[in-house]
Amino acid sequence: MIESRDGGRALEVRVRHEVLRIEPWGPDGFRVRAGLHRVLDDVPGALLAAAPCAVDVEVDGDRGRLVNGALTAVVELVPTDTGVVALLRYERTGTGEELLSEQRAHFWWPGARLFQSHGGGYARLEQRFTAYPGERLYGLGQHPNGRLDQKGMVIDLVQRNGEVSIPFLVSSRGYGLLWNMPAAGRVELAENGTRWVADSARQIDYWITAGDGPAEVLARYADATGHAPVLPEWASGFWQSKLRYRSQSELLAVAREHVRLGLPLSVIVADFFHWTHLGDWRFDPAEWPDPEAMVRELDELGVKLLVSVWPSVSPLSENYAEMRDRGLLVRTERGVPMHAPWHDKGFGTEMPVAFYDPTEPAAREFVWQTVKRNYFDLGVRAFWLDACEPELQPGHPHNLDFAGGPGSEVANLYPVANARTFHEGAAAEGADVVLLSRSAWAGIQRHGAAVWSGDIPATWDSLRRQVRAGLNLALSGVPWWTTDIGGFHGGDPDSPEYRELMVRWFSYGAFCPLFRLHGVREPRAPFGPDMTGGPNEVWSYGAEAFEMISAILRMRERLRPYLHEQMRRAHETGLPPMRPVFVDHPEDPRAWETDDEFLLGPDVLVAPVLQPGARSREVYLPGDVVWTDAVTGAVHEGGTTVCADAPLERIPVFLRAGAAVPVAG
Numbered sequence: 001m002i003e004s005r006d007g008g009r010a011l012e013v014r015v016r017h018e019v020l021r022i023e024p025w026g027p028d029g030f031r032v033r034a035g036l037h038r039v040l041d042d043v044p045g046a047l048l049a050a051a052p053c054a055v056d057v058e059v060d061g062d063r064g065r066l067v068n069g070a071l072t073a074v075v076e077l078v079p080t081d082t083g084v085v086a087l088l089r090y091e092r093t094g095t096g097e098e099l100l101s102e103q104r105a106h107f108w109w110p111g112a113r114l115f116q117s118h119g120g121g122y123a124r125l126e127q128r129f130t131a132y133p134g135e136r137l138y139g140l141g142q143h144p145n146g147r148l149d150q151k152g153m154v155i156d157l158v159q160r161n162g163e164v165s166i167p168f169l170v171s172s173r174g175y176g177l178l179w180n181m182p183a184a185g186r187v188e189l190a191e192n193g194t195r196w197v198a199d200s201a202r203q204i205d206y207w208i209t210a211g212d213g214p215a216e217v218l219a220r221y222a223d224a225t226g227h228a229p230v231l232p233e234w235a236s237g238f239w240q241s242k243l244r245y246r247s248q249s250e251l252l253a254v255a256r257e258h259v260r261l262g263l264p265l266s267v268i269v270a271d272f273f274h275w276t277h278l279g280d281w282r283f284d285p286a287e288w289p290d291p292e293a294m295v296r297e298l299d300e301l302g303v304k305l306l307v308s309v310w311p312s313v314s315p316l317s318e319n320y321a322e323m324r325d326r327g328l329l330v331r332t333e334r335g336v337p338m339h340a341p342w343h344d345k346g347f348g349t350e351m352p353v354a355f356y357d358p359t360e361p362a363a364r365e366f367v368w369q370t371v372k373r374n375y376f377d378l379g380v381r382a383f384w385l386d387a388c389e390p391e392l393q394p395g396h397p398h399n400l401d402f403a404g405g406p407g408s409e410v411a412n413l414y415p416v417a418n419a420r421t422f423h424e425g426a427a428a429e430g431a432d433v434v435l436l437s438r439s440a441w442a443g444i445q446r447h448g449a450a451v452w453s454g455d456i457p458a459t460w461d462s463l464r465r466q467v468r469a470g471l472n473l474a475l476s477g478v479p480w481w482t483t484d485i486g487g488f489h490g491g492d493p494d495s496p497e498y499r500e501l502m503v504r505w506f507s508y509g510a511f512c513p514l515f516r517l518h519g520v521r522e523p524r525a526p527f528g529p530d531m532t533g534g535p536n537e538v539w540s541y542g543a544e545a546f547e548m549i550s551a552i553l554r555m556r557e558r559l560r561p562y563l564h565e566q567m568r569r570a571h572e573t574g575l576p577p578m579r580p581v582f583v584d585h586p587e588d589p590r591a592w593e594t595d596d597e598f599l600l601g602p603d604v605l606v607a608p609v610l611q612p613g614a615r616s617r618e619v620y621l622p623g624d625v626v627w628t629d630a631v632t633g634a635v636h637e638g639g640t641t642v643c644a645d646a647p648l649e650r651i652p653v654f655l656r657a658g659a660a661v662p663v664a665g
Contacts, residue, residue, distance in 0.1 A: 002064040002075060004057045011057060011064045012039075013075055013086045018113070020075070020086050025050040026224050028069040028209050028216075031180070032088070034113050035203035036123075044359075044410050045180040045205055046225045046442035067093055071175075071210040080104075085111035090175065090208055099175045099210060103130045103193050118200055122409070125183075125198040127206065135173055136592055137189055138214075138580070139475040141166035141440065142453060146461075148468040148580065148595035150189055157185040157197075157412060158397060159389035159439045162454030165412050166442050166476035167196075168221060172582075172592055176217040178207040178225070182413035182441055184397045199398065200408035213586040214475070215575055221477050222574025226446025228479050230571045234304055235382075235434045235450075236560045237266025238553055239482075239516035241306075243533025244271035247287040248294050254537060255303050263538065264553050267382060268298065269306045269518070273529045278344050278353055279313030279320060281367070282374035295379035306382040306436065307375050311367075311390055311418055312353045314344045319370065320354075328363035329354045330390075331401045339400070340393040343528040355390045358417035359404030368425030376426065376433075383422050385437040385449070388415045415439035416447065423447035436514075440478055450480035450514055458487030458498070458519060463505055464610045468595055470512065474576035479567070481578065482514035486536070492522045493540045500612060500648065502541050503548050507651040508608040510556045511600050513563070513577050548649045558662040559600075566601040577601055585623040588639065594620050603659035604630075607644065607652040619644045619652050626657035631664045 005012045010023035021039045025031035025047065033039045056067040062077035072091045077084050089101035102112035105128055114126035136149045142164035143155060150169070157165050157179070167179035167187065179187065183198035196206070207224060211217040222228075240258065245251040251268060258265040276284045283291045295305050313320050313329060323329050324337075331337045338352030357363045371383070392400075400407025404417070419435050424447075426433040435449040444451075453469055456462045466483045473481050486502045493499070509515055521534030534540075538549045566577035575583070579599055582591040597607040597619060605627060607619040621627040623638040630653040636642050644652035653663050 002059050002062065002077065004059055008057050009055050011059070011066050011073075011075060013064070013077070015077065015084055015086050018086070018115075020088075022066055022073050022075060022088070024053050024055045024066070024068040025207055026209070026220060027051065027053045028071045028211065028220055029207060029224060030066070030068060030071065030073050030090075031205070031207050033203055033205045036115055040203055043202055043205060044182055044404055044413055046178065046416075047180055047207055048224065048226055051223065069093065071099075071208070080111075081107065082109050087112060090210070092174065092210060099173055100171070100177070100208065101130045103128045113204060121202050122200045122406070123202075125201050125204050127196045127204050129194040131191055131193045132173060135171060137169050137171055139166070139169045139472055140187065141476050142451065142469045142473040144453070144456065144465045144469055146465045146468060148471055150472070152189060152191065154186060154188050157183070157187060158395070159412055159415065159441075160395065161387075161389065161391060161438065162456060164440045164451060164473065166440055166473070166478070168442055168476050170214050170217055170475050174212070174217070175208060175210045176221055178221065178442060180205040180207050180442070182411065183409045184407070184411055200406065202409065214583045215573075218475070218477070218576070218583075219574045222445070225443040225477060227574060228445040228571055229432065229448045231480060231567050232432055232434060233560070233564055234266050235514065236563050236567070237515070238264050238556060239267040239269065239306065239514065240265055240537065241269035241271065241516065241518040242536035243520040243531065244273055245269075246532050248289060248291065252294060252297060255298060255301055257537075259301050261539075263550060264557050265303050267304045267306050269308070269384065271308045271384070272310065272386065273345065274308065276345065277314050277316040277318070278310060278342055279317030281309060281319070281370045284345070292378040299379065304382050305380055306384050307380050308384040308386050309371060309375075310387050311355045311358070311385075312340065312342065312387065313356055314342060314353045315351065316344055316346060323356060323363070323366065324354075326362065326366075328356055328360060328366055330357045333399050333401050333406070335399070340391055345529045357402055358414065358421050359402045359410065363403075364417070364421040364424070368421050371422070372425060372429070376429070376431075381431065382434045382436070385415070385418055385422070385435055388418045388437055389439040390414055412441050416441045416444045419444050419447040419449040423449070442477065445478050449478075450482065451478050452481065452514075452516065453483045455488040456484060457489050458491035458501070460501060460610065460612055462487050463501065463508065463608075464596070467508070467598070467608055467610070470578060471580045471595075471598055474579050477574065479570035479576040480513045482512050482516045483509065484518040485509040485516060486519050488519045490522065490524075491519060493535055497612065499541045499545045503545050503648055504609050504651070506549050506552045508606075510552050510559070511578070511604070511606045511653075513567070515556050551649065555663060555665070558665060562601065562604070562661050569601075581605065581620075581622045588622045590620055590639070591622040594622065603656040604661055604663070605654040605656075609646045609651050614646060615648070616643055616646050617652060618642070619654065621654060627654040628657060630655050630661070
């Protein structure tokens, strides 16, 4: 049975015990939910309240049609050998072109949707769609698989260090789809169909939109899940970090040296183990005797302090007993509520630690008030939300139990809820903060969170993977992204080979939305509170590299006004500053195949050097516009491939004709 609902604004389909609800959700978009017996309104997801929009609904027997701007949904009751099933398809309203349709798993059973009950209202859920020849699929968060086009891949919908699950994809066919479910599962983008799977949840919930190109799809997604705030201008400068500065004096010495050398510096980092115990969320006075004076001096130098704040709580923490007794920690379905091993200060071996539960409002308030008292009130306005997947060892989200629901159903939401703690806490104080998060899920951008690519290797292969990973994260709705320049794990500052990689990575990093050096260099020490990592300042890589890196720092300074324009545009429209070339040139087939270069805004085309020893590389110039080499001034027609010079001190960069972006000074 198909009926119109909500005064003729939605469709509801009932087939035996299944209820399928299709309703407009913002311009050119539909939210689709399916459950057994009923559709629920209290299941966690990413969608904000829907903006009003004009819709047309028709019901004609076994067929229903709902039109919302550029997108039309058609649902039909189809007879099969095992009874009637409901099938949905989506069309471009103006042309009737099919954008996406559901696909039955088998002529016998099941249909396009599958509910395999676990009992208690929870089930393993599947949603199947048709696969189309030549379709390309992008987004889905950040995955280090070295691919920009994710078609043909199986993507686990779980959070891990270096793997960020945001279940939103952008199709070359002109639609975007958000799997609006933070449940653990996977998506299979196969040649014979697409299958979304939730291991355990109460209902299927997804959102689909259409647009004339990727930019329109991204705009609709931002409207549906939230726009990123405007990033403060100081955040676009250079961020200096190493594994950790062990003391206030050590950190200040590095900041003072930057100023003495006349080097740009916007942010410096107090990384992990600056605290007394994990979960105290305060500076260790033995190593940081006057953090308020430190923040004050940094402000006078024009530098902001970024402080690492983990969601973990050690039993040694002064906050542990209260948080445990008030139910502010994540509990487990089985066993004691401990989730990872940790070598804390004051304890000679690893011990298990818990995580706070950011889906519990009282826990968010407790953590924020502690952070406010010990960091924010001292002047800190930037927080590094590390290990916020959260960092489970072993990685069993199904054993977690949150205030917001079972881990199987809601665990992927953790990084968003964690960012909310800081964003809403600071907003209540009338202040803006910058958040750097190691993980994310759909909608995190509205909480002012940037993402970095996690603890990656210090290798050329890793650099190549970062280019594609960052572009896919941008297509997942997060406009602010960065890597550990030089990679995190390893790298010998005295090695000529590694110095070459470092310079090339700096050249790439200067065109990322955030520009940040970090890593644990050689010599390395065993993990624990005494570790610090080898030298990782811009002067740590020899005189020749230092001269090149210094020039790159100055180039970034020249780029910042242009980048601020792109940041404001991202806030307003949802269009990320760093993006694949096909976003601006969807009419160019070659642009959809180009995965090792990118645009920074509409005017700057960047071609990173991704091979050791390379001193030139081929660059595809997209579209039917004219491009100018930013350094030599050579002019080239769009739609052509050029062999561009790439001496070690620079990578190929091209400007759209007429653009006045001072790359070359």
